[in-house]
Amino acid sequence: MHGYHLVPKKEVRQRVARLQEALREHRIEASLWIQKMDVFYLTGTLQRSYLFVPANGDPLHLIKKDFSRGARESGIDRKVPIRSRKEIPAAIREHYGKLPATLGLEGDVLPFQEWQVMAEMFSNSRLMDVSPLLLRQRSVKSPYEIAIMEKAGRVGRQVYEHGRKILKEGMTEIAFAGEMMAKAFALGHEGLLRMRSLNDESYCWHILSGASGGIVSYINAPMGGLGLSPAFPVGASRKAIRRHEPIMVDFGICLQGYQIDETRMFCVGALPKRYWDLYRSIVRIHHAILGATRPGVRGRDLFEMGLEVAEKERISDIYLGPPGNKVSFVGHGIGLEINDLPFIAKRDETPLKEGMTFALEPKLVLEGEAAIGIEDTVVVTRDGVRRLTPLRQTVFHAAGH
């Protein structure tokens, strides 16, 4: 109904089975999942619920609100309604005969108070953090997940082509962002980008024209932009877009919970040669890294390759941030959260695997002047990489100028 697609039951079953393998491998008797994207990944619903996954045996889905909707959407067989989390231990005892000796929880995101409540409810269980297990699992996407991300990539292409058509000199960055948002919404974009973090928050309208691109902010990115106020000090601002300015358009799309991220340079009128040259350099870094991506390569290898090409291109001083304020990553995993694993970063030692998806975003910051960059979301294949963002790799010139 109305393009509201459920997650296939088979998909949910495979995800739970993979998690159970990891639990057995780590000798953890059971896990309880509470955070919304973890629960969505493992059940297929965002309705308020808890998922109990033992290392062996069937999982139990405890649904608080809305039960009927959650029961319809969940791919888990055993579903019980609960009115409050206090009923969880009794429900587990009823279905499994006992409470687990070791219980995994999401230590990276569960608030301290929530953890304390769980510690009281499971006072005879040894609690441990199992988020890393699921995050590693989630980093490798299934064909079903990749197909959704490709669909999001096609929506992104339409949104960017629309942006090119409506971009005009004198528009503010935020008004331009709003027009792209309207188009994205009309195409089914879910509006929010999700990030696993207490203090970071994601947004789709990272649109920085001219000098805005040269402004650093709190986010872990080479540039943050001015934003609208100290309470939202990132992304599009009220600055008017002028002719010949490089405009960095970094606008993510979310469909069925899955995100893609991409960046292209826009310009009203001709882009000055100096910026074109920098753009070509950054594209060379982009392609060098993508050309070297394959299973077994580590995030840090790709990160270092980027630094090397930047040096050859003689742009090291402005690569990944202004001097003294550089970030130590050039790409990030993406999927249900915009900071999924893997991290294409200085310190990431994990070898890439087939099915991993990440956004690669080499960027340059000319402090106080502009940002130049490119970004695509890709999936690691058997012997290389495939782009999920089919957008033309070029500078987008405003139509009618």
Next chain:
Amino acid sequence: MHGYHLVPKKEVRQRVARLQEALREHRIEASLWIQKMDVFYLTGTLQRSYLFVPANGDPLHLIKKDFSRGARESGIDRKVPIRSRKEIPAAIREHYGKLPATLGLEGDVLPFQEWQVMAEMFSNSRLMDVSPLLLRQRSVKSPYEIAIMEKAGRVGRQVYEHGRKILKEGMTEIAFAGEMMAKAFALGHEGLLRMRSLNDESYCWHILSGASGGIVSYINAPMGGLGLSPAFPVGASRKAIRRHEPIMVDFGICLQGYQIDETRMFCVGALPKRYWDLYRSIVRIHHAILGATRPGVRGRDLFEMGLEVAEKERISDIYLGPPGNKVSFVGHGIGLEINDLPFIAKRDETPLKEGMTFALEPKLVLEGEAAIGIEDTVVVTRDGVRRLTPLRQTVFHAAGH
């Protein structure tokens, strides 16, 4: 520059002084603030930083990224750059000569792991949760804060009037939402609504036409709507808007971090008499509650008054949700977070105070058919209440129909 307004230093000073009074009253030696909206409230910046507030003496602002931007925006006098949170204890020792014996942290939102790191860094301090102190303080707004919310209310009015002009039969809810979003962005809306919660997330496009209004979802609201997918199962959907359907438009606005929330009914063509009658009933509840609001009255008194008027209007069965699935609140505090205190709810015993702001939203759910309601954001005055959302209290009919 570009309408980017800093928080006045005087405002920050008063906020810190009020918090220090509360710390002394509760005999807590010091507090460390980490969560973004708490830090923004107490410093004036969202740049990545930590604020140490002793019960006596000057606060210390430890700024990680971006230091120069944070230092410029912060209203705190003592500012030091840090590269990592590990440097916090040493910085406190350097400025105060010792670490505090009791230290308050945000137990409701700090992730378990983060709390553990703090417990190790302050291994000789007794840690306690001080979020309730600041949340109570934040519930009472200053004239400066109220003025920003009024400005957001005026933006909301323009967005709703624009919505009336562009609404057409056959538009999908989400496309209509996108057009309102574009207008809101052009007027400076900061795009995100913020909610203090692990699993709840806020969004501005709660636009439900006809049957969508009769659908319950996971959120703590009388109705959730269908949404776009099980991964975003709330708010506007791909359902096309039809003539004579009641359309609930609940679209929040955020300016300089401060939010307002409001709801009006829209319709393409004439609204059938049955819905008009229900709308008039709900407006009577709205005005009865607002008429009784003044300092000293408790949230639960207002909630109960709503139930009583609903009974007189013979709409108890559909008031605040369908039978068996009703919410136990009729309004919520609002400000930097959309679940600020006070809660106009069954169990809220706290007497209202002058300067408190809340959104009042009595709503009806006709299961499988429609939602009817109204919502305004108000501030409690010396002897009553003042509306911050100047929107006409009527049904908005699509222009040109």
